[in-house]
Amino acid sequence: MMLRLLFALLLLCGASPSLADTVWLLNGDRLSGQVRLFDGGTLLLETEFGGIVRINAKSVATLETRQRMVIRHQRWRGRKQYATLRAAEQPGRVTLVTHGEPFTVALADLYQIMPTRKMLEDWIWRGNVDFALDFQRGDTDIDDRDIMVLTDFRHNNWRHNLRGEYNREYKDEVRSIDNYLAQYSLDYFIDRNWFWQGRLQYRRDDIEEIARRRSLGTGPGYQFWDNELGAFSLTSLLNVDDYEYADGGDERTASMAVRWDYNRFLVGKTLEIFTNGEIGVPLSSAVSEKLDAQAGLRFRLTSWASFNIRAEWDRVVGDGSINQRRYTLGLGVAW
Known part of the structure; x- marks a missing residue:
């Protein structure tokens, strides 16, 4: 009985509030969900149909997010940038939208993407x-x-x-x-x-x-x-x-x-x-x-x-x- 209750709570708490991010793959497929992490050559996308989906970064053409993300670039020497992501026209690239002008970078040059952690909400x-x-x-x-x-x-x-x-x-x-x-x-x-x-x-x-x-x-x-x-x-x-x-x-x-x-x-x-x-x-x-x-x-x-x-x-x-x-x-x- 306790195990059934635990699993029920996990299912309720694991429900995604709003899935608005999009990932385009090189084979033409498009996936919708919430980008949870891009790290170690793997993209984690939380979907309504399959939970957490692991995607090889080499298969990603571009992606787009509605949420603000923490971005780390190979050439930024440990510094991080806060931006939303927009789909780029060229495969293998993504556009970063910050408070300044949008700029496009290669996905291969990004070694980490993760959502910002809200401290005072939810x-x-x-x-x-x-x-x-x-x-x-x-x-x-x-x-x-x-x-x-x-x-x-x-x-x-x-x-x-x-x-x-x-x-x-x-x-x-x-x-x-x-x-x-x-x-x-x-x-x-x-x-x-x-x-x-x-x-x-x-x-x-x-x-x-x-x-x-x-x-x-x-x-x-x-x-x-x-x-x-x-x-x-x-x-x-x-x-x-x-x-x-x-x-x-x-x-x-x-x-x-x-x-x-x-x-x-x-x-x-x-x-x-x-x-x-x-x-x-x-x-x-x-x-x-x-x-x-x-x-x-x-x-x-x-x-x-x-x-x-x-x-x-x-x-x-x-x-x-x-x-x-x-x-x-x-x-x-x-x-």
Whole structure:
């Protein structure tokens, strides 16, 4: 039931508002949709009839957009231009319309085209759900289940971030791993890059020495970029951390932490590199170090399905210690 509801929401949120861009191919065909990205020799066009369509840039004669795009040219030395695109008469060329005079360039000289990201309009919802199942039968029977959910909602100056994890493993019907995590953070953007974050996190582990961890933190962050090709941000937090141990003890401490969140799409958005995590130093506690990090790859099988490889490291050093490293392979959905 939950999976059906999730897919229904994805279909509703994935509906395109207004498809007004046009792509002409060298074979004479014409496609209508929304240009999502031109990068790595691939044009991504979102259509009403087929979702995201990948087009080899060598097959494109010209294109036209109603939306304002970010343009990067081979000869502009890293600088970018903002323009709408108009069809050119000669195949293999396109006309850029800026605040000045229109000028025509070769498509082969453009290495990147992407829509401008509207900061203060509309809802933006993105996320991933990754599943990993492992069943082994032999001298030792292993049943392993892992689920991770990462999603964020953005509207006006506010961004809501949700993260959830569930990990359980049995070896010969004996639990060897049993934990889950829930995290919510709220960002308020002061300008296009700077934001202030408040974060609440809860972890429970029925196997390790530290049975429960609660963390409440706040601090400034900086968004280096956030576009169709990915995002990168750093956040510094002042946290209040509560630890409950399996033997019944507990402890409260303050800590300073740095969080990072990075993802980058390659090869026409077919491959995604990602890493996120937090490293913290308690200010006064028997806990001397904590690290929560993950990194991996996602390979897009379709516009919404992916194959993922992920490595995780959860480490706490102190009176009660945790040092878990996990490596998973699985499937997921993205939107």
